Amino acid sequence: MNNKKSLRQALGEEHVAGYIFSLPFIFGFLMFMLIPMVMSLYFSFCKYDIQNPAAFIGFKNYIDIFHDKSFWKALRVTVYYAFVGTPLKVIFALIVALILARDTKLTGFYRAAYYLPSIIGGSVAVAILWRRMFEPTGTINALLSILFPGMTNFNWFSEKSAIWVLIVLTVWQFGSSMLIFLSALKQINRELYEAAMVDGANKWKQFWKVTLPLLTPTVFFNLVQQTINSFLAFTQSKLITDGQPKDSTLFYTLYVYRKAFPSMGKSQMGYASALAWIMLVIISTVTALLFWSRSKWVYEE
Amino acid sequence: MKKKVIAVVLASAMAMTLAACGGSAPAPAAEEKAEEQVEAVAEQAQEQAAEVAEAAAAGPYDPASAGEVKVGFGWWGNQVRDEVTIAALDHFTEMYPNVTFNPNAQAWNDYWAQMTSFSSSDTLPDLMQQDYAYFEQWVEAGDLLDLTPYVESGALDLSKLPQSIIDTGVSASDGHIYAVCAGMNAPGLSYNKTLTDELGIEVPDNMTWDQFVDISREIYEKSGVGVLWHNMNSENPITYFARGKGHEALFEADGVTVTPEEMTEYYTRLKTGVEEGWLFSTEKCASVDMATIPQSPLVFGSDPSVRSWCAFNFSNQYLAFSNAAEADGIELGITSWPEDNPTQANYLKPSQFFSITTDTQNPDLAVAVLNYLINDVEANTLLRAERGIPANTEVAAAIADEVSKVDASYPIIVNYLDFVGENSAPIFPPLPGYAGTVNTDVIQHLTEEALDPASSETAEDLAAAFVDEANQIASSY
Incomplete structure (x- = not known):
């Protein structure tokens, strides 16, 4: 008791x-x-193939990585994807947010509709759908051949354009950034616009002088979040292109995955772990740089 | 006294078992001597009696005694394989309602990734499909159950399998059986017979490379249909090429057998094909589905530019390809892969193996299931020889009529294997452990370069890189 x-x-x-x-x-x-x-x-300091015990080998994995052509290729592809895809995505999210910021009867519906791709965007089904759409005999080429009769069977999965298939997909998934922009837009004091109007500023000027400066903290947040997400993107690269052709869409995470779980032969889990730690250092550095740049362009009230 | 009699009976039973195991039976000893021996081992025998009884029970193990269990079974394959395998497993459940199955079907690439991670957490399925190239790696890791004791006890009956086929599942490390051949197959070029008939082109067996090029060129010029090469990361075409050049295998323990000069010829073939247009370039390969049979360019695609008139695969896949082709209204044919010395290059091989993993909770039951899959006529009728012609020759004969009724392609495969049997050389030994890494890290990149018309690498560069890099991986393994 x-x-x-x-x-x-x-x-x-x-x-x-x-x-x-x-x-x-x-x-x-x-x-x-x-x-x-x-x-x-x-x-990451071991030779480890999952099936057999790990053997300590010091910094060998890290040294080998710096001589690994595929590592540099994957890094280039990922950086390109992150630094081109992320700004486009944030800009696109901002534009849609500005359009949907007005209150009409259908705004709620549109917001939900435009948010939808972000919910389903990372999914396997969308990845497969995306691949089908961009195939030589897919929907995109069918539409293009109607608009431009001469254009048939364009190969979207060529070395130069394959990465853009993935970038377009990430831009399409702008929903979460858009929602954050929407809530930030609502918090901007109406009086500021009224004051600007009194001073004779048109809509365009209002956007550049009032809206955008006050949104910079949100832009910053979205940029950091989406940059990190881009570095960690995996599904698209694995399912839509599988890194092809010639590793032009080999995302860093896919390369790590391939080393850890190769389709043939032994796993190189130790090597993959070292790759993952290098990625951590890279993402931390990029994030730190973004934070350092904060004072240069982010408007703090 | 009574106890002693039992001991004698058990001891002699054990002696007989041992003699049977040993192969060479000891010369029958004098009766007195035997009695002495019996006395000496009597005590031991009593101790081991329980074990012997267990071993005897292992022979006719009754799956009905297993209680309510779920048996895990993992395989890679295609939709047809999934359907036939599940049908065969369901039939087992019908006979023993207490045994149900947990099937795990994957595509080749995903299968190994998944099984490797299962292996680290000791959660492998009871039975797993294994591959000729890689099973040594799994034996080495201690993931596969030694089947030799079960073969000796009779629980696993391999008496109807040709010894040469049983031997393909024997590990070089200890001479024990770790895998049982699920079916026989051979490299086979499936081709669009409807198309070649339309164009009036005859596709001969034992084609040389030049004949193949002529045919491909003609088809490409007349119809726009090209040729999809093997998977980028596959050693199969290079192994076949090397055998055509007189090597038995591509991989040896310390490196590859081919010389840079030979490989230059190989890469020149690919480069020429892409330049002339009939061979799919790297970029075109990226735009088509190479992994799943129903979407393969041989049977899928609404435009000639994304179609291939043939597919490099193995004879057992002919069934799944034929099913997919039927849906597309085309008829397929099968012949040997093109090579200059085809009878030297071609080989019969076990398509896949069934193995039992060391993670199984009930090895006796897993062996019973394996035995059923290998020796049961009904099971193999349901499996429709999708994994190749059954290794059990009696079963293969018994199912021929039944399977031919369901699959018009079956007699074609049997004929083809007969043809290969007469026009081939013995298969190469299982691949050394480093071979898989050469596939993914070397062959893939070099094939992509060779099939890229914009590449600045010459065939000589690629050949030298292949030999260098492969040997380097072998030496650092």
Whole structure:
């Protein structure tokens, strides 16, 4: 009886309750984040093929990576994808947000409709659909051949254009950035526009002088988030192009995956872990640079 | 006294089992001596009696005694294979309602990624499909169950399989059986017979490379239909080429057998094909589906420019290709891959293996299922020889009529294998462990370069790179 009471008392205490409620997160964080990360750091210094025990080899993986042509290729492709795709996506999200910011009866519907691609965008089904659309005899070419009769069977999956198939897909998934822009737009004080109007500023000027400066913190947030997402993109590259042709769409994550789980032969999990840690350093550096640039262009009230 | 009698019976039973296992039976000893021996081993025998009884029970293991269980079974393949395999497994469940299956069907690429991760967490399915090229790697990792004891106890009956086929599942490491051949096949060029008939082109067996080029050129000029090469990361075409040049295999323990001069010829072939237009370029390959049979350019595509008149595959895949071709209203034919010394290059091989993994909870039951898949006529009728002609020769004969009724392609495959049997050389040994890495890290890139008309690399460059890089991977393995 006494015991029970004390257990109830213990559970009633605030910090205990706090730990219990955060237990799912702590468990998930340890099991799926921290422990795997520590393990992968260790494996990155090993020759490890999953099926056999890991053998410590020091910095060999890291040294080999710097001589690995495919690594540099994958890095170039990913950086291109991130630095071209992300700004386009953020700009597109902003434009759509500006259009949908006005309140009409159908605005709610449109917002939901334009957000939809982001929900389903990373999915396997969309990736396969995207591939079908851009195939030589797919929908896109069928439409183009109606508009431009001379144009048939254009190969979108050529070395130069294949990456753009993926960039267009990421731009199409602008929904989450758009929602963040929408809420930020609502928070801009109406009085500022009225004051600008009184000063004779037209809509165009209002956008550049009022809206955009006040949105820069949101632009910054979206840019950071989407840049990181772009570096981590995987599904598109794996399913739509499988890195082809000639590794022109070989995303970094796909390269890591291929090393860890090759379609043939032994896994190079140690090498893949080293690649993943290099990616972590790169993303951290890029994010740090973005934060450093913050003071140069982000307007803080 | 009674106890002693039992011991004698058990001991002699054990002696007989041992003799059977040993192959060479010891000369029958004098009766007195035997009695002494019996006395000596009596105690031991009593201790081992339980084990012997268990081993004897392992022979006629009754799956009905397994209780309610789910047996995992993993394979790679195609839709036809998935359907026939599930049908065969369902039939087993009909006989033993307590045994159900957890089938896990994947495409080739995804299969190995998944199985490798299962292997690290010791959650491999009870039975898994294995490949001739890679099963040694899995034996080495200790993931496959040694089947030799079950063959000896009779639980797994391989008596109707030709010894040469049983041997393909024997690991070089310890001479034990780790895999059983699921079916026989051979490299085969499936081709669009409807198209070649229309154009009045005859596709001969044992084509040389030049004959193949002439035919491909003619088809391309008359119809615009090209040729899709092998998978970019496949060693198969180079192995076949090397055999045509007189090597037994492509890979040896310490590197590749081919010389840069030979490989220059190989890459020149590809470059010429792309220049002349009939061979799919790297970019064109990227725009078509090379992984799934129903979308393969041999049977799919609404424009001649994305169609291939032939597909380099294996004879067992002919069934799935024929099914897909039928949907497209075309008839297929099958012949040997083109090569200059085709009878030297071609070979019969086990299409796949069935193995039991060390993660299985009930090896006896898994063996019973394996035995069913290999030796049961009904099972093999349901499997429709999709994995190749059954290795059990009696079963192969028994299902021929039934399967031919369902699949018009079956007699064609049997004929083709008969032809290959007479026009081929023995198969190369299983690939060394480093070969897979050569496929993904070397062959893929060089093939992409060779098939890229804009590439600045010459055939000589590619050939030298192939030999260098492959040997380097071999030496650092």
